[in-house]
Every structure is written in C-alpha cells, then in structure tokens.
Amino acid sequence: MSIKITQFKAERFKRIECVELEPTEDGLTIIGGKNSQGKTSILSAIAWALGGDKYKPSNPANDEKPPELKIELSNGLIVERKGKNSSLKVTDPLGLTGGQKLLDKFIEKLAIDLPTFIESDDKKKAQAILKIIGVGEELEALDREEKEQVEERTIKGRVKAKAYGHLESLTFHDAVPEELDMKQLMSDAELYQDSLKKRDDKEKQLLENNEEIKEHEDAIATLRREMALTEQMLRDGTSREALASGLKEIREKIEGSQKIASMHAENNEYKKAKGIFNEYEREHEDLTVLIKHTREKRKSLMDNAEMPLADLEIEDGRLIYKGQPWDGMAGSDQLKVATAVVRKLNPDCGFVLLDKLEQMDSETLKEFGEWAASEGLQIIGTRVSTGEECSLIIEEGRNK
Structure with a gap:
C-alpha cells in the first residue's frame, strides 16, 4: 500500500510561524492564502523533512530558535527535524x-x-x-533501427533523384532501323571511288590524245585507233554519272548508318540508366516498407504498454498528451501529466507536492482532484x- 502523509506540523521555518495540517488521504489538499504568507514554505518543509539535506533551504529558520518539523506517515513512521542542527x-x-536511508526506500524524489x-x-x-512502462530498451532499439532505415532511405532517395535526373537528360529513339553493315558500305564506297577514278583517268587520257593529234599529224592514224579503242571501252563501261550517283548513294547510306548507330548507342545508354534508376527505386521502396514495419512494431509495443495516463504517448522521443507536445500543453495539463508520471515512478510513494495550482480554473481543479482520488493519490x-x-488558509505564517 502506498505511503501518505497523515499529519504535518512546522514551527519557525522560513515564513511559517506555526502551521498544522492534516491532508486528505486521497485527492487534493489545497493550501490557500495570499502571496508571501507561507504556503510554499509548507511544501519546502515537507521536502526537507522527507527528502534529506539536499532540500534544506539556505536559511530555514525565521527566529533565533531552530525550526521544528514533524511529519506522521501512514506506515506509522514519525519524521522529525529539531534541535540546534535540525537533525x-x-x-x-x-x-x-x-x-534518511529508511525514508529513501519509499520517498520518490x-x-x-x-x-x-x-x-x-x-x-x-x-x-x-519508458522506465515506468518497462519498454525502454526495446523501444530504443526500434527507434535506432528506424533512424538507420530513414537515413539509408534518404541517401537512396538522393541517389535515385540523381539517377532520374541523368535519365531525363538522355534521349530514347523509338522505331530505330537496324544498324547497317558499315564495313560493307565502306567497301562499296571504295569500289565506286576506284571506278570513278579510273573513268576520270580515261577521260583525261582521251583529252591528252586529242591534243597529241594536233601536234603529231604523222601519228594521227595510230592515235585514232587508240582513241577508238578507248571510246569503245568507255561505251562498254559504266557512265561517269552512274558512278557518281552510286558513290553519292553509298555516302548517304554511310551517313545514315552513322546516325542509326548513334541512336542505338543513345538507346543503350538510356536503357542502362533506366535499369540503374529502377534498382535505386526498388531499394528505396523496400526501405519504405521496412520503415513502415518498424513503425508498426513500435506502435504495437506502445499500444500494449500501460501508460501512466490516458491519451499520453511518446513520439520521436517526445512526450505527447492529447496530441500536444510538452511546450504546447496548457499549464494544468503539464501538472497533471507530471503528477501521473511521478506517481508511477514509485508506487510506494502515495503523495505528490504541487505548487501554484492557480494555473487551473475551478472546474479543471475539481476534475484534477477527482482524478487524483480515483488513483488513490494524495x-x-x-x-x-x-x-x-x-x-x-495560511495568513502570516499561521493557520487562519
């Protein structure tokens, strides 16, 4: 059974002259009064009497005589501080x-x-x-696992985005013709080139022969026979225009084949980049699934844990109450959450000291007191x- 305060008495302590208090066993015991009347001094006296010299005020006495404190607890212990050294x-x-060691067994600091x-x-x-609900190590491991997965996914996402950017910079050609045999085209071009050169050489020879006819009348007959033979060869061979047209066609095919080869190369590069991007995307999606699974495990762990207060949870290492982080909570909610958490830290300690309850309006204060009573908390x-x-009510350090 949790231990509570049944009687309190203090004399000559800080602003207290002489105060006696019998707190309510469960729920709220409110010490009221105007400012600077000694209300907080009562809490300070309880803290020093039960918590040890760590909580001793720098100047506890308000008189030449030393202060005297006396607290009776529900387990029958009587705690006193009195005498010259307030022992x-x-x-x-x-x-x-x-x-103090005896008190430390059940007093929650x-x-x-x-x-x-x-x-x-x-x-x-x-x-x-996490200490209260006993899942600290397991939750820490899951949080660490999730953090590593998120960091890895972030890296993969950046790499994927870079791969996608590279992919977008490339061109893919649809319905590209099959690549032509460049070796055969070059060979054909050389044949046409050679035939064209031979044709040009014959025409040049014919021109030279015509010039020689004029210079050497005595050799006209011979030259005419040679000319006849040359003309016959030219008539029997492919015309110059046909050779030139064939060479042009081959060159056009070579140029077109180079363009086709370039398109095939671009397509191959695109396919390679697409494959790399798809792999990064798959890894990114796999990590997303892992993160979802880790978060589901974490949620299941927290859902099955018994929290100190309804609507209280932990997200990303932060305490959340009714959807609000600590700095977003109303002051009254902060007091309620703090009280509930501290209560569960040491169930043997059945009381909590609270200063400045004026943060709560009357209705909230009533609800808070009812909640404390339902929890068996003083x-x-x-x-x-x-x-x-x-x-x-405290007035000038005394019970009014």
Missing part, C-alpha cells in the same frame, strides 16, 4: 529509530521536487515514462486563493 530523526511504530521533472528536457521526460498543493476550494 533528522525517524521513529517507527515500535519506537526504533532510523535515518520527484514527488517532493516536481519542478525538476517539469523543467527537464523532452528526452528525460520520455525516459521517465496531492498537497498551494494556490493563491482564499476560496472554498482551499483545505487550509
């Missing part, structure tokens, strides 16, 4: 005495020092919850108020 004395129901949790960063808040808090919601 701690813990007495059990059998009259045996103990010290954050229960007497809630601002430490409230002011901690998101990571520490999340770690506190909350001792302060509020700048003298209204009916207050269990005790």
Whole structure:
C-alpha cells in the first residue's frame, strides 16, 4: 500500500510561524492564502523533512530558535527535524529509530521536487515514462533501427533523384532501323571511288590524245585507233554519272548508318540508366516498407504498454498528451501529466507536492482532484486563493 502523509506540523521555518495540517488521504489538499504568507514554505518543509539535506533551504529558520518539523506517515513512521542542527530523526511504530536511508526506500524524489521533472528536457521526460512502462530498451532499439532505415532511405532517395535526373537528360529513339553493315558500305564506297577514278583517268587520257593529234599529224592514224579503242571501252563501261550517283548513294547510306548507330548507342545508354534508376527505386521502396514495419512494431509495443495516463504517448522521443507536445500543453495539463508520471515512478510513494495550482480554473481543479482520488493519490498543493476550494488558509505564517 502506498505511503501518505497523515499529519504535518512546522514551527519557525522560513515564513511559517506555526502551521498544522492534516491532508486528505486521497485527492487534493489545497493550501490557500495570499502571496508571501507561507504556503510554499509548507511544501519546502515537507521536502526537507522527507527528502534529506539536499532540500534544506539556505536559511530555514525565521527566529533565533531552530525550526521544528514533524511529519506522521501512514506506515506509522514519525519524521522529525529539531534541535540546534535540525537533525533528522525517524521513529517507527515500535519506537526504533532510523535515518534518511529508511525514508529513501519509499520517498520518490520527484514527488517532493516536481519542478525538476517539469523543467527537464523532452528526452528525460520520455525516459521517465519508458522506465515506468518497462519498454525502454526495446523501444530504443526500434527507434535506432528506424533512424538507420530513414537515413539509408534518404541517401537512396538522393541517389535515385540523381539517377532520374541523368535519365531525363538522355534521349530514347523509338522505331530505330537496324544498324547497317558499315564495313560493307565502306567497301562499296571504295569500289565506286576506284571506278570513278579510273573513268576520270580515261577521260583525261582521251583529252591528252586529242591534243597529241594536233601536234603529231604523222601519228594521227595510230592515235585514232587508240582513241577508238578507248571510246569503245568507255561505251562498254559504266557512265561517269552512274558512278557518281552510286558513290553519292553509298555516302548517304554511310551517313545514315552513322546516325542509326548513334541512336542505338543513345538507346543503350538510356536503357542502362533506366535499369540503374529502377534498382535505386526498388531499394528505396523496400526501405519504405521496412520503415513502415518498424513503425508498426513500435506502435504495437506502445499500444500494449500501460501508460501512466490516458491519451499520453511518446513520439520521436517526445512526450505527447492529447496530441500536444510538452511546450504546447496548457499549464494544468503539464501538472497533471507530471503528477501521473511521478506517481508511477514509485508506487510506494502515495503523495505528490504541487505548487501554484492557480494555473487551473475551478472546474479543471475539481476534475484534477477527482482524478487524483480515483488513483488513490494524495496531492498537497498551494494556490493563491482564499476560496472554498482551499483545505487550509495560511495568513502570516499561521493557520487562519
């Protein structure tokens, strides 16, 4: 059974002259009063008495006499601080005495020092919850796995985008003719070229012979016979125009074949780039599936965990309540979340100290008190108020 405060008394401590308090067993005990009347001093006194000298104020006394503190707990322990050095004395129901180690067994430090949790960063808040629900190591492993997968997918995405950019810069030709035999075309071109040269040489020879006829009348007959033979050869051979036309056609085929070869090369490069892009895209999609699977495992883990408070969850290492991160929560929600978390950290500690409950309006305060009572939790808090919601009013360091 969780341990709670049943009686409290303080004298000459900070702003307190003499205050006695009997907190409500479950739910809210509100210490009210105006500013600077000693409300927060009560919480400070409880923290010092139960938490140890770590919580000792720099100047606890408000008189020449040392302060005196006395707290009775539901397990029968009586905790006192009194005397010249305000020494701690813990007495059990059998009259045996103990010290701080005995209290440390069931006193949750954050229960007497809630601002430490409230002011901690998101990571520490999340770690506190993971400690409660007992899935910290498994969740950390899943988060690490997801982080690595996301980083790898990001890299793959960049490479894929680069591959796609290269692919877009290339040209793909549809219905490209089959490549021609360049070797045969070149050979045919050489034959036409050679035939054309021979034809040109014969025509040149005929011209020279005509010139010789004029210069050598005595050799006219011989030359005429040679001319006749040459003319006959030319008549029997392919005409110059046909040779030139054939050579032109071959050259056009060579040029066209070069263009076709270039298109085939471009298509091959495009296909290669397309294959690389498809591979990167497949790897990127595979990683997306892995990340989804990891997130589903993480969600299942968290869904099956018993959280300290309904609508409380952890996302990306941050504490989320009702869809809001810590810095987006209302002050009242922050107090409720902090209280619920601290309560679960040490179930043996059945109380929590809360300062500045004026952050909550009357309706929210009532709901908060009902929730605490349903949890079997004792909350001792302060509020700048003298209204009916207050269990005790402090005025000038005394019970009013």
